[in-house]
Amino acid sequence: MCRLVFVDARAYNSTNINIRKSMPSRTNSNDVARLAGVSRSTVSRVFTDGAYASAETSERVMKAADQLGYCPNAIARSLSMNRTSLIGVIVGELDNPFYADILQVIGVKLQQRRLASLLFVANPSAMDTLIPQVLSYRVDGVIISGATLSSKMALRCQSAGIPVVLVNRYTDSDLISSVVGDNVDGAGQVARLFAERGYRRIGFMAGLPEASSSRDREHGFRIKLADFGLSVSAREVGSFTLEGGARAARAMLCRPDRPEAVFCANDMMATATIDIARTEFNLRIPEDLAVAGYDNSSLAGMLAYQLTSVDQNTTLMAEAALENLLQPSLGAKPPAQVVRIPSKLVERASTTLLAAN
Amino acid sequence: MCRLVFVDARAYNSTNINIRKSMPSRTNSNDVARLAGVSRSTVSRVFTDGAYASAETSERVMKAADQLGYCPNAIARSLSMNRTSLIGVIVGELDNPFYADILQVIGVKLQQRRLASLLFVANPSAMDTLIPQVLSYRVDGVIISGATLSSKMALRCQSAGIPVVLVNRYTDSDLISSVVGDNVDGAGQVARLFAERGYRRIGFMAGLPEASSSRDREHGFRIKLADFGLSVSAREVGSFTLEGGARAARAMLCRPDRPEAVFCANDMMATATIDIARTEFNLRIPEDLAVAGYDNSSLAGMLAYQLTSVDQNTTLMAEAALENLLQPSLGAKPPAQVVRIPSKLVERASTTLLAAN
Structure with missing residues (x-):
C-alpha cells in the first residue's frame, strides 16, 4: 500500500490544516526484488528506466510490486537526487486546437523520458501568483507555450536558475531560449501562393500585435509580396481569436476595395473569416474570396473550411523544446537560442487550386 | 536563488545518472520576513494561502522574496506534511475540444485551491507503464477524464489508497467515484426535439460501444423516442472521432430509407456527419437532414456547423470532481458515488427551428 492520505478540502481555505493519515507498513524495493527473484537494481530499473529491462523481467517485477502494493516514491527520490523530474508546462490557450495539440505532444514526450508535466493554465491576469507556485515545486525546467503569455514568468524562472524554453514565441531578451516555427518563411509561402494565383488585392489579419509570431508572419508575408511587386491593401487585427477574427473580417470585407485574398495569422481567425464572408457577405470561398490561415x-x-494553412510541425517543435531544456550543460549557463522549425504550406480548397496537369 | 540544477538529457536514457549542481546559499522565510517587516507565518501564508494576506502585505512579501531570490519548497513540505498537493490528471483525447476544455477548467480550479495538476496523456496501449509513474509521485488524488480510458488505472490507484474520480464516464465497480453529465436526460431532450419537429426516420450514431456515455445517450434517446411512439431506424458506430463519424455517416446516408434526422453521441461525429452529408450526398442541413450532437x-x-447540441456544464463537472476528490473523509473510506450534472439542449440551425411566435 502506498500512503493513504485524506485531504480535507476545507484545509486549503484556512491555516488550520487537518490531515488524517493512515500509514500501512511500507514495502520497499528489496521486498519486491526478493519476490520477483531479481536484484534490487533491476527493480529500480523497471520503475525508472523501463526501456532497459526485458519485457519478461518487467512483467515479473510489476506483478510482484502489484502483489505487495509497492510503488517507488519519486518525491523522496527527488530530494536525494536534487532533481524532481517535474517539468512545469504553462499553457495559455487550450481553446485553440494548435495549443491543445502541442500540449498533447509535449506530455507524451516527457512521459517517454520518464519526466512528468506539471501543468499550469495561465490566466494572464493571475501570472504573478502563478510564478511562486511553479517555482515552489522545484521543477527541473519550464516550458511556456502560448503566443500571448508575458515574458515576465520566463525571466523570473530563469533568474531562479530554472531552465526555461518558450514555444511558439520568443522575447527580446537574449536570456530566454525559444522554439518557433519559421514564421517568416511560412508566411512567405502564402505570399508566393497568392501571387502565383493572380490575387492582387490582398488583406492581412494580424493576431496580437505584440506577439512575435504575428509580427514575423506579417513581416515574412510583406517582404515576399514585395518580391512579386505586390503589397497589403487591407490590414486588420483579429487577436488570434474567433470573435476577434469575426470583427476584423467584417471590417475588411465591407471595404469598397474588398480584398480578393486574405492571409490570417492563425487558423481560428481564418475560419471566422470564412464564416463571416459566407453568412454575412454571401461570398463564395475561394471564388469571391480566398482565405489562408x-x-x-x-x-x-x-471539410466545411478546407483551409489552406501553414503547417507548424508540432512534433518537431515539442522535441526541440525538450532537447533545449534538457541539453547537457557543460558551462555555467548554456547560451539562450532561438530554434526555428521549418514550416510547410498545405494547400486546400479555400484558395484557388491549380488545375491538375 | 533557488537550486540551480543542470539535467543531462542523456541521464534519462542510462543508469549512469550524472547531475551537476550548483547550490547557492539558500535564503529562507525568516530572511524574507525580516526584509518585509512581517512575521514568518505571514510569509508562509502569502506563499501557501495568498487569499488570506492583504494585497499590500502580499506585495511587500513578494518583493522581498524577489529581492532575495526566495521561493518555498513544496516538495520538501510535502514530505513533512504527508501530502504533495499534486493531483494527477489523466487525459486521453485532447484533440476533442470538449476534453481540452475540461482540462483547462480543472487546471484553473486546482490552481485556485493551491493544488497543482500533474498531467499524464494516456495512450491506451501504454497504460500499464503509466500507472506506476502516476503512483510514484504520491499524488493526493487522481482525476481521469476521457470516455475511452480503461478502468484498470482507476482501480490500481484506488487500491493504492489514492482517491480517484472519473470524469465523463463511470465503471461498473462500486469502488470508483464518477462525475458525469446526465446523459439519459440530455439525450432524451434531443429525442423530444426530433419528435416535436416531426422527424420520423431517425438515426443514432454511437460512440464507442463500451463507453458509458455512449450507452447512456443511446438508452435515453430510445426510451424518450418510444414515449412519442418513435424508434431508431438506422444505427451506426462512429467511435467518437471525425474519421469514424465520416464512415458511419456514409453508411447511414446511402440507405434507401435515409434518416431525416440523426443524433450523434458527440459533436465531432456530428460535424463529420454534416460534412459528409453536404459534400458527398449534396444534402442541405437541416432541410434534407437534421443533425444533433x-x-x-x-x-x-x-457558423459552418451551427450544431444543435447538448451542453455538458464543464465548469460544474470540474467542480464536482474536485469536491468529490477532496471531500472531508470522516470514515475509513468514503463511499464511491456517481454524481450527475444536469445537461441542457442548445438549439441551433442544424435542426429545424420553430418559427418565431
Whole structure:
C-alpha cells in the first residue's frame, strides 16, 4: 500500500490544516526484488528506466510490486537526487486546437523520458501568483507555450536558475531560449501562393500585435509580396481569436476595395473569416474570396473550411523544446537560442487550386 | 536563488545518472520576513494561502522574496506534511475540444485551491507503464477524464489508497467515484426535439460501444423516442472521432430509407456527419437532414456547423470532481458515488427551428 492520505478540502481555505493519515507498513524495493527473484537494481530499473529491462523481467517485477502494493516514491527520490523530474508546462490557450495539440505532444514526450508535466493554465491576469507556485515545486525546467503569455514568468524562472524554453514565441531578451516555427518563411509561402494565383488585392489579419509570431508572419508575408511587386491593401487585427477574427473580417470585407485574398495569422481567425464572408457577405470561398490561415490545426482540415494553412510541425517543435531544456550543460549557463522549425504550406480548397496537369 | 540544477538529457536514457549542481546559499522565510517587516507565518501564508494576506502585505512579501531570490519548497513540505498537493490528471483525447476544455477548467480550479495538476496523456496501449509513474509521485488524488480510458488505472490507484474520480464516464465497480453529465436526460431532450419537429426516420450514431456515455445517450434517446411512439431506424458506430463519424455517416446516408434526422453521441461525429452529408450526398442541413450532437463543444458554435447540441456544464463537472476528490473523509473510506450534472439542449440551425411566435 502506498500512503493513504485524506485531504480535507476545507484545509486549503484556512491555516488550520487537518490531515488524517493512515500509514500501512511500507514495502520497499528489496521486498519486491526478493519476490520477483531479481536484484534490487533491476527493480529500480523497471520503475525508472523501463526501456532497459526485458519485457519478461518487467512483467515479473510489476506483478510482484502489484502483489505487495509497492510503488517507488519519486518525491523522496527527488530530494536525494536534487532533481524532481517535474517539468512545469504553462499553457495559455487550450481553446485553440494548435495549443491543445502541442500540449498533447509535449506530455507524451516527457512521459517517454520518464519526466512528468506539471501543468499550469495561465490566466494572464493571475501570472504573478502563478510564478511562486511553479517555482515552489522545484521543477527541473519550464516550458511556456502560448503566443500571448508575458515574458515576465520566463525571466523570473530563469533568474531562479530554472531552465526555461518558450514555444511558439520568443522575447527580446537574449536570456530566454525559444522554439518557433519559421514564421517568416511560412508566411512567405502564402505570399508566393497568392501571387502565383493572380490575387492582387490582398488583406492581412494580424493576431496580437505584440506577439512575435504575428509580427514575423506579417513581416515574412510583406517582404515576399514585395518580391512579386505586390503589397497589403487591407490590414486588420483579429487577436488570434474567433470573435476577434469575426470583427476584423467584417471590417475588411465591407471595404469598397474588398480584398480578393486574405492571409490570417492563425487558423481560428481564418475560419471566422470564412464564416463571416459566407453568412454575412454571401461570398463564395475561394471564388469571391480566398482565405489562408496558419498552424494547420485540426480546424483547417474540416471539410466545411478546407483551409489552406501553414503547417507548424508540432512534433518537431515539442522535441526541440525538450532537447533545449534538457541539453547537457557543460558551462555555467548554456547560451539562450532561438530554434526555428521549418514550416510547410498545405494547400486546400479555400484558395484557388491549380488545375491538375 | 533557488537550486540551480543542470539535467543531462542523456541521464534519462542510462543508469549512469550524472547531475551537476550548483547550490547557492539558500535564503529562507525568516530572511524574507525580516526584509518585509512581517512575521514568518505571514510569509508562509502569502506563499501557501495568498487569499488570506492583504494585497499590500502580499506585495511587500513578494518583493522581498524577489529581492532575495526566495521561493518555498513544496516538495520538501510535502514530505513533512504527508501530502504533495499534486493531483494527477489523466487525459486521453485532447484533440476533442470538449476534453481540452475540461482540462483547462480543472487546471484553473486546482490552481485556485493551491493544488497543482500533474498531467499524464494516456495512450491506451501504454497504460500499464503509466500507472506506476502516476503512483510514484504520491499524488493526493487522481482525476481521469476521457470516455475511452480503461478502468484498470482507476482501480490500481484506488487500491493504492489514492482517491480517484472519473470524469465523463463511470465503471461498473462500486469502488470508483464518477462525475458525469446526465446523459439519459440530455439525450432524451434531443429525442423530444426530433419528435416535436416531426422527424420520423431517425438515426443514432454511437460512440464507442463500451463507453458509458455512449450507452447512456443511446438508452435515453430510445426510451424518450418510444414515449412519442418513435424508434431508431438506422444505427451506426462512429467511435467518437471525425474519421469514424465520416464512415458511419456514409453508411447511414446511402440507405434507401435515409434518416431525416440523426443524433450523434458527440459533436465531432456530428460535424463529420454534416460534412459528409453536404459534400458527398449534396444534402442541405437541416432541410434534407437534421443533425444533433452532444457536448456543445466549441465546434458546435462554429457558423459552418451551427450544431444543435447538448451542453455538458464543464465548469460544474470540474467542480464536482474536485469536491468529490477532496471531500472531508470522516470514515475509513468514503463511499464511491456517481454524481450527475444536469445537461441542457442548445438549439441551433442544424435542426429545424420553430418559427418565431
